[in-house]
Amino acid sequence: MASVSLSEAEKVYIVHGVQEDLRVDGRGCEDYRCVEVETDVVSNTSGSARVKLGHTDILVGVKAEMGTPKLEKPDEGYLEFFVDCSANATPEFEGRGGDDLGTEIANTLYRIFNNKSSVDLKSLCISPREHCWILYVDVLLLECDGNLFDTICIAVKAALFNTRIPRVRVLEDEEGSKDIELSDDPYDCIRLSVENVPCIVTLCKIGYRHVVDATLQEEACSLASLLVSVTSTGVVTCMRKVGKGSLDPESIFEMMETGKRVGKVLHASLQSVLHKEESLGPKRQKVGFLG
Amino acid sequence: MAMEMRLPVARKPLSESVGRDTKKHLVVPGDTITTDTGFMRGHGTYMGEEKLIASVAGSVERVNKLICVKALKTRYNGEVGDIVVGRITEVQQKRWKVETNSRLDSVLLLSSMNLPGGELRRRSAEDELAMRGFLQEGDLISAEVQAVFSDGAVSLHTRSLKYGKLGQGVLVQVSPSLVKRQKTHFHDLPCGASVILGNNGFIWIYPTPEHKEEGAGGFAADLETEGVRVSTEASLRTSSCLLLAMKWNWGALWSPGRTLRVPAAEAPSFLPSLAVSG
Numbered sequence: 001m002a003s004v005s006l007s008e009a010e011k012v013y014i015v016h017g018v019q020e021d022l023r024v025d026g027r028g029c030e031d032y033r034c035v036e037v038e039t040d041v042v043s044n045t046s047g048s049a050r051v052k053l054g055h056t057d058i059l060v061g062v063k064a065e066m067g068t069p070k071l072e073k074p075d076e077g078y079l080e081f082f083v084d085c086s087a088n089a090t091p092e093f094e095g096r097g098g099d100d101l102g103t104e105i106a107n108t109l110y111r112i113f114n115n116k117s118s119v120d121l122k123s124l125c126i127s128p129r130e131h132c133w134i135l136y137v138d139v140l141l142l143e144c145d146g147n148l149f150d151t152i153c154i155a156v157k158a159a160l161f162n163t164r165i166p167r168v169r170v171l172e173d174e175e176g177s178k179d180i181e182l183s184d185d186p187y188d189c190i191r192l193s194v195e196n197v198p199c200i201v202t203l204c205k206i207g208y209r210h211v212v213d214a215t216l217q218e219e220a221c222s223l224a225s226l227l228v229s230v231t232s233t234g235v236v237t238c239m240r241k242v243g244k245g246s247l248d249p250e251s252i253f254e255m256m257e258t259g260k261r262v263g264k265v266l267h268a269s270l271q272s273v274l275h276k277e278e279s280l281g282p283k284r285q286k287v288g289f290l291g
Numbered sequence: 292m293a294m295e296m297r298l299p300v301a302r303k304p305l306s307e308s309v310g311r312d313t314k315k316h317l318v319v320p321g322d323t324i325t326t327d328t329g330f331m332r333g334h335g336t337y338m339g340e341e342k343l344i345a346s347v348a349g350s351v352e353r354v355n356k357l358i359c360v361k362a363l364k365t366r367y368n369g370e371v372g373d374i375v376v377g378r379i380t381e382v383q384q385k386r387w388k389v390e391t392n393s394r395l396d397s398v399l400l401l402s403s404m405n406l407p408g409g410e411l412r413r414r415s416a417e418d419e420l421a422m423r424g425f426l427q428e429g430d431l432i433s434a435e436v437q438a439v440f441s442d443g444a445v446s447l448h449t450r451s452l453k454y455g456k457l458g459q460g461v462l463v464q465v466s467p468s469l470v471k472r473q474k475t476h477f478h479d480l481p482c483g484a485s486v487i488l489g490n491n492g493f494i495w496i497y498p499t500p501e502h503k504e505e506g507a508g509g510f511a512a513d514l515e516t517e518g519v520r521v522s523t524e525a526s527l528r529t530s531s532c533l534l535l536a537m538k539w540n541w542g543a544l545w546s547p548g549r550t551l552r553v554p555a556a557e558a559p560s561f562l563p564s565l566a567v568s569g
Contacts, residue, residue, distance in 0.1 A: 005378065005380075005428065005429040007378070007430045007431050008429075008430075009431075009457065009458045009459045009460070010350055010431070010459070010460070010461070010462070012459055013459035013460060013461065015302075016459075024461050027293075028292065028293070030292035030296050031292055031293040031294070032293070032295070034295045034296075034297070035294075035295065035296040035297070036296075036297060036298070036299040037296060037297075037298065038298060038299050052299070063372045103405060150395070155528065224404075261292070262292060262294075265292065268455045269294045269295070269296040270296060272296075273296045273298060275425075276298065277298055285301065287299040287300070287301050
């Protein structure tokens with residue numbers, strides 16, 4: 001993970017401030033930094049999104065391709081995740097340096113999507129045992145300023161919301177050979193329902209309290225963090241502890257409750273922003289990377 | 292708890308949003324400044340094809356017959372006598388390497404550092420072995436520039452009681468071109484925070500200590516006392532205001548007398564009372 005070097009006194013200062021609910025940028029312990037979300041930034045993908053949380057910048061692209069379903073789930077499509085930590089974010093990620101972090105994030109994404117209700121995989125099936133849609137979700141880390149998991153999950157959810165999969169029909173000949181026909185209208189697509197896609201809330205333990213949305217400096221002061229994956233209704237789908245410190249079971253319970261509360265608000269804000277963006281229609285001014 | 296999510300908004304070009312009386316002549320590398328050959332060329336310019344061309348992005352400054360281009364965003368170029376705030380990156384044989392946002396790491400020699408107790412003696416081998424006890428990697432110090440080497444690297448010294456290791460506080464990084472050279476760079480704001488304006492763009496904000504310690508030589512970083520809530524809040528607000536000011540390009544940071552003011556043609560003066568009431 002990108003790290004920043006701090007003196008002992010600076011760390012003590014941050015820890016003392018957090019005990020009094022005063023973070024370095026003036027936020028409270030449960031406040032997020034301002035989030036900017038924009039979808040449909042990459043034109044040659046089925047769906048894309050760019051999310052900026054403070055100085056953390058993530059770009060997600062989703063491409064839908066046809067393939068064969070997995071043997072154990074013949075009537076479902078599936079998602080494949082790949083995370084690229086680019087050297088843009090920090091020189092530590094040059095060459096193979098970012099691979100470890102990338103596989104860690106990708107494995108976390110696989111885990112939180114590994115249940116029946118996150119994404120309706122049956123809608124991705126074209127014909128059982130033969131054809132299905134595979135969604136390749138590629139995450140690109142452009143800039144890192146702490147709190148990667150939250151931002152990546154928000155971006156993945158926004159990109160899946162923006163994904164448009166072309167509608168196909170399976171035609172059967174008299175001999176039994178199947179043909180796949182793409183609809184003539186380029187705007188005839190199916191959209192995914194992202195109601196149940198979870199979002200990760202990272203809670204870092206600093207001193208006796210825990211904070212949401214830690215910056216790089218705060219992450220350097222924290223020894224243990226809890227990643228809680230929450231859906232929009234407050235249901236926890238997956239939980240993971242990171243860091244070399246230990247966590248008391250009581251504090252795990254408190255952090256989980258905070259994660260559920262914060263997660264519900266996060267989902268509500270994201271839904272309203274995505275719907276607002278969609279309501280602006282095709283005439284909305286795209287900001288992209290040169291704004 | 293607060294959560295703000297919004298759609299991105301394109302940035303407006305600066306000339307539209309800012310109304311200036313005296314327009315600054317802004318140039319980018321390759322722009323022609325003037326075709327008049329009577330001028331002497333200063334930093335940031337070069338002569339090509341009978342005209343003066345800019346080599347950096349910045350504003351053109353003209354002093355009588357000298358034309359130079361002052362870069363808006365640049366690394367710190369050390370001058371003797373500047374006060375800088377730096378972070379120790381390496382501990383070497385008889386010196387420390389200090390990061391000061393310049394092209395090369397600055398150097399703090401063991402002989403330029405005050406020994407605890409203020410004694411004056413030749414540094415021995417034991418002092419060399421105990422270097423890590425004084426300053427470690429990651430520590431912040433305030434120092435003054437003693438000399439500039441021929442390659443541009445800067446040599447620092449902390450031979451005064453007001454310099455030395457910095458204790459609890461928060462560091463704000465701005466562009467070095469924003470900090471003007473003044474008579475004093477150590478300020479005590481009336482809101483309970485104190486500020487060290489480093490010429491290299493590193494600004495250190497810390498809660499004002501209740502009593503000034505003499506004789507420590509700037510070594511003992513006070514890790515014990517928890518910052519009183521008022522002064523912690525004050526220093527955090529000051530740092531947020533500074534970051535905001537930098538983001539919206541409110542001009543240079545300098546301090547005539549006690550108040551921290553930001554002189555720009557249109558921006559209101561930015562007083563610490565803003566920090567307390569904001």
